[in-house]
Amino acid sequence: MKVSLFITCVGDQFGPSAGVAAVRLLRAAGCEVDFPVGQTCCGQPAYNAGYHDDARAVAKHFLKTFERSEYIVAPSGSCGAMVRHYAELFRDDAPNLRRAWAVADRTYELTQFLVDVLGVERTDANLSGLRVAYHDSCHAMRNLGVREQPRALLRATGAELVSWDQTCCGFGGLFSVKMPEISSAMMNRKLDSLCEAGEEQPVDILTSTDLGCLMQLGGGLERRALGPRWVHVAELLDPASDISWELHKRNRARALA
Amino acid sequence: MKLEINEFGTASKRFLLNQELRGATMRGTENWNGKRATAYGELDDVEAMKQYAATVKDHTLDNLDHYLALLTDNIEQRGGHVHFAQDAHEAREAVLAVARTAGARRVVKSKSMLSEEIELNGALEQAGLNVVETDLGEYILQMEGEHPSHIVGPAMHKPKDEVLRLFHLLHEMPLDASVDQLAAKAREVIRDEYLTADIGISGTNFAVAETGSVVTVENEGNARLTTSVPRVHIALMGMEKVIPRIEDLGVFLKLLPRAATGQRSTSFVSIITGPKRAEEPEGPEEFHLVIVDNGRTGVLADPELRSTLRCIRCGACLNVCPVYQQVGGHSYGWVYSGPIGSVLNPALLGIEEAKTLPFASSLCGGCGEVCPVKIPLPQQLVTLRQRAVSHGLMAMGEAAGMRGFGSLMGHPSLYRLANAAARFTPKKGGKLPRLALPMLREWQTSRNFPAPALRSFHDLWRTGLDRDHPADEEGVDQASNDQPPGTVREPR
Numbered sequence: 056m057k058v059s060l061f062i063t064c065v066g067d068q069f070g071p072s073a074g075v076a077a078v079r080l081l082r083a084a085g086c087e088v089d090f091p092v093g094q095t096c097c098g099q100p101a102y103n104a105g106y107h108d109d110a111r112a113v114a115k116h117f118l119k120t121f122e123r124s125e126y127i128v129a130p131s132g133s134c135g136a137m138v139r140h141y142a143e144l145f146r147d148d149a150p151n152l153r154r155a156w157a158v159a160d161r162t163y164e165l166t167q168f169l170v171d172v173l174g175v176e177r178t179d180a181n182l183s184g185l186r187v188a189y190h191d192s193c194h195a196m197r198n199l200g201v202r203e204q205p206r207a208l209l210r211a212t213g214a215e216l217v218s219w220d221q222t223c224c225g226f227g228g229l230f231s232v233k234m235p236e237i238s239s240a241m242m243n244r245k246l247d248s249l250c251e252a253g254e255e256q257p258v259d260i261l262t263s264t265d266l267g268c269l270m271q272l273g274g275g276l277e278r279r280a281l282g283p284r285w286v287h288v289a290e291l292l293d294p295a296s297d298i299s300w301e302l303h304k305r306n307r308a309r310a311l312a
Numbered sequence: 313m314k315l316e317i318n319e320f321g322t323a324s325k326r327f328l329l330n331q332e333l334r335g336a337t338m339r340g341t342e343n344w345n346g347k348r349a350t351a352y353g354e355l356d357d358v359e360a361m362k363q364y365a366a367t368v369k370d371h372t373l374d375n376l377d378h379y380l381a382l383l384t385d386n387i388e389q390r391g392g393h394v395h396f397a398q399d400a401h402e403a404r405e406a407v408l409a410v411a412r413t414a415g416a417r418r419v420v421k422s423k424s425m426l427s428e429e430i431e432l433n434g435a436l437e438q439a440g441l442n443v444v445e446t447d448l449g450e451y452i453l454q455m456e457g458e459h460p461s462h463i464v465g466p467a468m469h470k471p472k473d474e475v476l477r478l479f480h481l482l483h484e485m486p487l488d489a490s491v492d493q494l495a496a497k498a499r500e501v502i503r504d505e506y507l508t509a510d511i512g513i514s515g516t517n518f519a520v521a522e523t524g525s526v527v528t529v530e531n532e533g534n535a536r537l538t539t540s541v542p543r544v545h546i547a548l549m550g551m552e553k554v555i556p557r558i559e560d561l562g563v564f565l566k567l568l569p570r571a572a573t574g575q576r577s578t579s580f581v582s583i584i585t586g587p588k589r590a591e592e593p594e595g596p597e598e599f600h601l602v603i604v605d606n607g608r609t610g611v612l613a614d615p616e617l618r619s620t621l622r623c624i625r626c627g628a629c630l631n632v633c634p635v636y637q638q639v640g641g642h643s644y645g646w647v648y649s650g651p652i653g654s655v656l657n658p659a660l661l662g663i664e665e666a667k668t669l670p671f672a673s674s675l676c677g678g679c680g681e682v683c684p685v686k687i688p689l690p691q692q693l694v695t696l697r698q699r700a701v702s703h704g705l706m707a708m709g710e711a712a713g714m715r716g717f718g719s720l721m722g723h724p725s726l727y728r729l730a731n732a733a734a735r736f737t738p739k740k741g742g743k744l745p746r747l748a749l750p751m752l753r754e755w756q757t758s759r760n761f762p763a764p765a766l767r768s769f770h771d772l773w774r775t776g777l778d779r780d781h782p783a784d785e786e787g788v789d790q791a792s793n794d795q796p797p798g799t800v801r802e803p804r
Contacts, residue, residue, distance in 0.1 A: 062769040064721070068734055069762050071769035078777060090773045096721040101714050103675055105697030105706075109718030116722045143691070193676035222634045227674025234672065235754035236325050240638040241674065242759065274759030277743070 056173070058086040059124035061162075063134040063266070064096035070130075070266045073287035076296045077130045077165050080289060084173045093120045099137040102144070104229050111144050118154045124161065126172070130289050132164040132195020132264045139198060164195055164264055165289055170204040176211060179294040182302060183213030185259045187291070188249055188283060190272060192265035193223050205264055205288050212292065217258055220248035226271035242275045250282065260298075261285040317645035317657055320668040324639035332471045337461070337640045340468045341631040347574020348628055348682065354576070355566070365567055366686040368560045369552075369622035373612060379521040379554045380603065386524025390586025392599035400430035403604045407432060407513065407546055408439055410600050414544050416441060416510035420502075422528065422535035423447040424515025425463055425625060426548045426604060428647045432513070444505045446534035448498050455482060461641030461649065464572045464627035469640045502534070512538035512596065516549035517624070518564055519601070522557050525585040526601060529568055529578050536582045545584070545596040551603050552612075552621040564624060567684040571626035607660035616695045617659045622685040623652055629679035629689060635672055644669060651679035651689045658696050667705045670696035731768050739763030 058081050062074045081088045098113030117138070121127050129135045139162070141155035169175040187209055195201040209216060225231065225241025249272075252258055261276065261283045263269050273285035290296040294303075316323065327333060352358045372379050384394040395410075397403035403426075411419070419441050421427065433454075436443045445454040449467035452475055453460060460466030467475070475494065479485040483497050506512075514535050518527040526547045528535040539545050555561065561583075569575040588595030611617050630636045630650030641649035646666070648656045654673060658666035670693045679689040700706060720726050738745055743760040747753060752761050767775075 067731070067769045068764045071765045071767065071772055074769040075772060075777060090769075090778065092770065092773070093724040095724060095727045098718075098721065101717055103694060103697070104710070104714060105670075105694065105699070105701035106711070106714040106718070107698050107701075109714045112718045112722040116724075193674070193678070197677035197681055223674050223676035223678070225634065225674055227676070230671070230674045232751060232755055234321070234324070235757065236328055237635055237638055237672070238674070239758035240328055241634050244634075244638075270762055271759065274743075274755075274761060277760045278758065 056086050057125045058088050058168070059121060059127050060088055060090050061094060061097075061121065061127050061129040061134065062090070063129055063131045065134075065266045065270070066130055069270065070287055072296065073130045073266060073289045076287070076289035076293035077128070079293050079295055080165070080169065080178060081128065083178065084169060084175050086173070089124075091120045091124070095120075097134040097137040099134060099140075100228050102137065102140060103227075107144060114141050114144050114155070115151065117141075118151070118158055121158055121162075122154060126168065127158065127162040128165055128168045129162070130165045130264070130287060131266060132167075132192045132199050132201050133267055135162050135164045135167075136194040136198035138162040164199055164201050166205040166208055166264055166292075167195075167199060167201045170207060175208070178208060178212065178292045180212045180292050180299050181294070181306070182209070182291065182299070184306065185212075185214045185302060186217050186253075186256060187214040187260045187262055188217050188219055188252060188258050189288070190224060190245070190261065190263040190268055191221060192263055192268050195264045201264060208292055209262075209288070214260075214291075217252045219252040220245050224268040224271045226267045228267065231271060238271070239275070242271055245272060246275050246279065246282070249276075250279070253283065258283040260291065262288045262291050264288050317661070317666040318668050319645055320643055320672055323645060324643040324672070327640045327643050328638060332473075333469045333640055334638065336471045337469050338637050340462070340465055341637050344465075344573055344627075344631045348571060348631070349574075351570035351574040351576060352682075355570070361563055361567060362684050362686050365563050365624075365684060366619075366622055368555060368563070369685055370619070372555055373552065373618065373621055376551065376554070376612065379556055380551060382521040383519055383524060383554050383601075384603075386522065387586060387599070387601055388524075390524055390589075390599075392524070392586045392601060395600060395602045397430075397602055397604045397606070399606050400604075403430040403548070403602055403606065404432055404435040406600075406602045407548075408435065410544065410546055410598075411436070411439065411441060411511055414510055414598070416544065418505070418509045419443045419511045419513060420446050420505050420509040420538050420542060421450070421513045422515065422530065422538040423450055423466065424513070424548050425460070425647055426515055426550050427513065428460060429606060430548075430604065432548075444502065444509070446502050446505065446532075446538055447530075448495060448532060448534075451498055451502065452478060459642070459647075462627055462630055463625050463648065463650075463652075469642070506537045506541040509542040511544045511546060512540075512542040513546045513548065514539045516547050516553050516601075517568065518561060519549055519554045520556075520558050520561060520583075521554050523585055525558070525583050527561065528582045528584070529565070529580075530582075531573075531575075531579045533580050536580050539582060539584055540595055543596055544598040544600070545587070546600045546602060547584070548602050548604065551605055551608050552623075568624055568626055571624075571628040571682065571684040611656075611659045614659065617655065617692055619687050620652070620655050620659055620692065622687055623656070624685060626684055628682040628684065632678040632682045633673070634676060634678070635674065639672075644672070651693070652687070655687075655689055655692045655696065663696060663699045663703055664705065667700045667703075670694075670700060728770075731770055734764040734768070735766070737764050 098110040102110035139159045145151040225238040231238040276282045395406040445451045452467045462468035516526045517529045569578045587599040633650050636650040644653045646657045654669040677690045744763045
């Protein structure tokens with residue numbers, strides 16, 4: 056099966072390791088992965104901010120770049136969901152609307168693609184003994200229906216999923232810059248809950264399908280003296296990523312001691 | 313109510329600093345969120361029910377003239393009176409005219425957000441009438457001189473201590489009184505008001521066209537008393553509140569209490585059809601229905617916002633909204649708050665009057681998910697943002713920035729240049745140093761912002777990742793025990 060990776064602009068610049076992990080996960084599941092090098096962004100920042108002409112320009116470029124792809128997979132639910140909004144951008148433009156629908160139908164978030172399309176039940180990562188806080192990206196959950204897929208894959212690694220606050224992280228793209236006080240209040244509500252979840256037994260890792268949420272929550276977490284590390288879910292699931300490697304070493308050292 | 317919608321920024325910051333109000337709002341909304349989830353869960357197919365309710369509302373909106381005429385005919389046949397009011401002024405005048413004709417001096421009121429919208433209380437008081445709010449929350453707010461902060465729980469933001477202080481001052485209640493004691497006291501005080509009032513003014517949850525009935529849904533019994541004890545009953549209704557048939561009411565009576573407070577049913581549902589009939593021993597002698605437009609026709613003619621008129625004012629979108637939970641209802645600056653307010657206020661008043669509200673959302677989508685009549689609120693927020701932009705209401709710098717973004721992301725050659733430039737961003741231990749980018753200054757007051765990775769994914773792909781065998785990946789010593797294969801992560 057041929058899969059085109061859409062790394063997303065945030066992933067490209069701030070989380071390339073998540074992309075590397077995604078490539079390895081897809082290859083391990085038997086996919087042939089390509090990376091259309093003309094790719095940039097999905098256009099969501101302009102769309103959500105109300106600049107729909109600018110969003111359309113980016114969307115057209117996206118369609119051109121990925122039109123020939125059999126499947127398009129992104130390590131992000133939010134950017135994947137944005138591709139589904141293209142229909143709204145092109146509702147008065149029939150030819151582009153058809154292209155938008157066709158591309159949207161083939162676009163998936165990574166864990167959604169692994170579980171729903173490829174039927175993957177587990178990866179080779181071994182995270183037994185690890186307490187993981189999984190954060191639902193709102194767009195992954197509500198616009199793409201990604202809820203159980205990442206959880207199932209995480210549980211299959213032997214990790215324990217902790218229960219904590221389920222609300223939005225407060226990122227919201229430009230919202231986090233336009234209304235920073237509200238955005239931070241939303242973030243702190245989550246982080247307080249995360250700390251509470253780790254009171255009896257520490258939480259080791261905070262993870263999500265989306266780097267936007269993780270930059271927000273992780274950026275706030277780093278300001279607190281204690282707290283779990285944060286990492287994209289692809290890296291947790293990929294046995295060859297450095298985080299998995301570290302955990303592997305830690306478990307081995309524990310076994311030797 | 314003074315229009316302070318475009319003060320959302322300052323008002324919300326002020327609210328954020330008040331831990332007591334925030335705490336009360338968070339507790340109140342979370343309580344109802346939990347109960348709503350359970351109550352929705354009990355229904356066999358809640359999505360089908362929501363869809364049915366939305367379809368009934370859409371059908372009615374598509375034939376609104378017909379159903380309003382039918383409603384009017386049926387009310388008049390029962391001896392009631394119907395008044396149409398184009399705006400808030402006409403609505404106030406309609407109520408005042410009834411009061412004048414009746415020679416009224418005392419008015420009791422049950423909860424009505426529409427009465428807030430048309431600023432009725434002030435007008436009644438100015439005309440020399442004595443007005444008493446009979447809903448406990450509204451009563452508290454009236455005593456405090458405040459406006460509702462929530463569609464369903466108007467005093468949602470009030471911490472218990474403040475209410476205790478108020479009842480201590482007004483009614484000499486002990487400062488450690490229980491909620492039940494307070495409610496009993498309020499009931500005792502307000503009960504006398506019903507008996508002396510000339511007019512009872514109520515809101516309308518639904519109006520049934522085929523029977524000419526208005527329906528109120530409540531828990532305290534105050535709406536039933538307001539609509540049945542005084543000699544004259546005036547019901548206020550937004551023109552979108554009509555539904556065709558009595559059998560359509562069932563689905564709404566199932567959805568509304570579940571969505572609002574997580575109840576299977578409220579304690580009281582009153583279906584009122586005209587004034588007291590000859591064979592009935594009691595009830596008001598006069599019944600008036602004031603049907604208010606006040607901007608709704610404009611919303612009806614707006615294909616993108618029209619479905620906002622499906623709203624049954626359950627408040628579920630307020631409870632679930634993580635922004636509302638942090639900033640409370642007053643920050644929104646007008647009658648309606650939360651996601652529905654962020655759409656309805658600009659829809660009714662014009663985007664210029666409420667340009668900040670559509671941006672008061674992280675677009676998490678919770679509102680759209682819980683809405684019992686499937687109003688696509690997140691989509692409408694984006695639509696209104698787009699209108700704010702096209703009306704030129706945004707800061708100049710932002711529009712220029714977005715044009716730059718569009719060009720950058722629309723042209724891979726420019727993106728490649730920016731990608732190369734990003735590699736020279738100053739960094740400090742994996743994060744961006746403070747003040748590196750002015751637009752991120754606010755972000756960095758509470759959060760770190762990561763520095764761009766040493767090498768972007770584009771760079772990594774070009775230099776080895778494109779090949780199908782991980783062993784080919786560049787710069788990885790497979791023999792080393794300390795490096796995982798394919799390391800690209802920077803040390804934090």
